[in-house]
Amino acid sequence: MAATIDELAACPDPSSRPDPIAVLTAQATSRVADLIPVRNARMAATPFTFYRGAAAVMAGDLAATPDSGVTTQLCGDAHLSNFGVFNTPERRMIFDLNDFDETSPGPFEWDLKRLAASFVVAGRGNGFDAVTTRDCAREVAKSYRRWILASVQQSTMECWYARIDVEEMIAAVGKMLDTSTEARTVKGLKKARHRNSLQALGKLCVFDEHGDPHIRSDPPLLVPVHELFGDHHADMVAERIGERIEEYRANLPDYIRALFDQFTPVDFARKVVGVGSVGTRAWIVLMRGQRGEDPLFLQLKEAQRSVLVDHVPTAPYPNQGQRVVEGQRLLQAASDLFLGWTSGFDENGEKRDFYVRQLRDGKGSVVVEALNPAELTLYARLCGRALAQAHARTASRHDIADYLQSGKGFARAIADFAETYADLNAGDHSAMTTEIAEGRLEVHELA
Structure with a gap:
């Protein structure tokens, strides 16, 4: 039976989950052995870097919670650092998802939950208060819902060709940015344009x-x-x-x-x-x-x-x-x-x-640690829109829209999940650092 919107807030009980370190260790068996200590070091650096590397852990957690029953093609690893800018074949710079290693069909909200929780984890890492981090998770969900509902008013081909053009985006949101932020954004885009x-x-x-x-x-x-x-x-x-x-x-x-x-x-x-x-x-x-x-x-x-x-x-x-x-x-x-x-x-x-x-074709991404609360909130809206437009390219957009209109409180449920999952992630990161401190996981520290 499909979960209600309120039930999307559910997170797995920490005591009933598989050991996250065991999940990561099992995943490492198919990889280059001498690089696993590098992976451990990168993941252990912060709760956010752990989150980035723990897609396998979260996949099991999502599967253990009620789902919408609405399937679409998923990115599979839609955290905020897997969005960015790049050049199209027509040499236009756009903003979109840029990592698809885990892509697969699945419940549409799994992408959204991974994205929303990544904002809570990243915001906490930046020292932002609970109100700000929850607002970011809500903005992800609200923006996603807004753009999915808009997509069903568009033709199939309009949805297919929808994109976020960077120059148009900067022109539209420039008035929402202070002078220093706008200058930093433009500088970053110029740098990305020359990454070839x-x-x-x-x-x-x-x-x-x-x-x-x-x-x-x-x-x-x-x-x-x-x-x-x-x-x-x-x-x-x-x-x-x-x-x-x-x-x-x-x-x-x-x-x-x-x-x-x-x-x-x-x-x-x-x-x-x-x-x-x-x-x-x-x-x-x-x-x-x-x-x-x-x-x-x-x-x-x-x-x-x-x-x-x-x-x-x-x-x-x-x-x-x-x-x-x-x-x-x-x-x-x-x-x-x-x-x-x-x-x-x-x-x-x-x-x-x-x-x-x-390897490089105008690719660039935000430096998460450099964002202030207002910038992170604005970025949450942008990522929510990009994810919605990605899902709207599939035949599932009408079913997703119907589900989103089946009840109230969607943004609240996603934010509740994101906050609880960020707590789980913090515990998993702590467990990893303990394993390293006690010599059970090897790390290769890099300058």
């Missing part, structure tokens, strides 16, 4: 005596393939990465393949990314254009099973990279021109699935 392959070339590469670029070494976060393995083994791994790239190329549409074929791979490296993703295989590929002065950086990121699949019925994809790509294309207003998927065997001979994208 050419900028990455200067930051991630060194040049030999002939002027040829090579990916630099900064272990354990960035390690060229020939430094990571012995010479013979490194050649084999590089060959396998090359095979993955060839399979990826074969999956591209003809017109994108014609563009891709103007570049040649010249170097590979393992790059540690994010918080929750640390330990999954992630390779970056330096490619050069026909004249050698035209860099393109691609990222091959391992796609494992979504943390949601043990809790929701879903048709399996033959390739987990394809699952990520198809979910992203459905939910995101505009996706990377080079988005695609591949598979292949890793250094141990095990088959792995990957999705491929540009």
